[in-house]
Amino acid sequence: MRHHWRTSALFGLLLVAMVVVGPQTGWSKGERPSHVMRLENGVMRGVVKAATQAVLYAQIQGRVSQVPFKEGQRFEKGSTLVQIDCDKYRAELAVAVAEHEAKDKTFQNNKELTKLQAVSTLDLEISEAEAKKAYAAIRIAEISVQGCHIAAPFSGRVVGVMVNEHEHVFPNDKLLSLLDDTSLEIELVLPSSSLAWLKRKSPFIFAVDETHHEYAAKVKEIGANVDSASQTIKVIGIFGKLPVDVLAGMSGTAQFASRQP
Template structure:
């Protein structure tokens, strides 16, 4: 009470200093910025599964490999058809120069050659799809399949996360928008681990939930944060001044 009276005597309102004296707490959930569930683009039998749960991998590493012999054989067959179509096209062009055939025959040969080229491109795309590669550096979170298992197209295979880039999602009262802004420092206290990590508000939702009068924000964790995706923590905000000061 004495402090408040002294502030009033000097013309300073209590509302201006309340944010500096209080801790604002909210529950937070730590998430990986990059997380993906990779599915098979082809049907086939799994022949390679080099990484297990918890293993680290680098961008471009093969995470799941399928038996590709059928697709490689199809690609070889189409490549041979393309060679035959090329020979036919060259032959029709020579005959056209001799006026032995008409323009229609040349056009048909050109069409067959273009179609064979397109089919070879498709076949080569399928052979590349036999290997599911890592889109970025990360770790295996969960395996959905086993080696030698037959999988179908679009079947989930593996879940991966990049645990080097983390952020926290926090739901806070809308009234905090009076002082909360991007760049605000946040302290994340994970009681279950006894760990504290520093973060900074990176984005605030532009919409307020009409029922709960809350707003969602994202806070980017420092690279050396000793937290893991999925853990809950207490987000502690220590604002220094309200926006109108």
């Protein structure tokens, strides 16, 4: 009997546990996972990025003669960022120009001789092709000369310098990385369910971790596709007024004022 009583009591406790645990479909305030709380409160993580940035590569082979700007320094559009010794390429351009002059004179002379039937049509066509080939060589030499001088494609700041003065570089070697810090954007990754209420120009507050300040922002663009694996979508935001104390790479939290459709 005592054994039967213990079995009945254990079975009763199991039923009570099932009643208490089984119907529970949510979490208490203290037990709710943090990521769920963030989604329900309209809070999303984001990172600040420069909309305009670039990595510059060498187009020619040569010795670096100037690198005027260092990491962190500001430059203006058109400023010289890298100068490569160009004596060899200027000389090659001069040779190409001289060869074109000679080929073109031969072609012009053959045109006159053809009128007198002193030169065959074949000779005329060959001399014309040689003149065109020489002109193309000038264009190639000009491109090499242009590659000696690397100018800033936009105004901004130097992120990284991968080459030093007096070093020898080859085509496709990395030289500098740049960004335009006047075109900062906020990159967010939101759950795809937010598309039910999210619109372009939707306002939000972005709190930057590094500065401990909050900034007014709005949605600039919404991604073109939903990631099927994570069920998320990329959203790009912009600051209402460009903050002077925020740098690319800083991260923070985006708080949307409303989540209603």
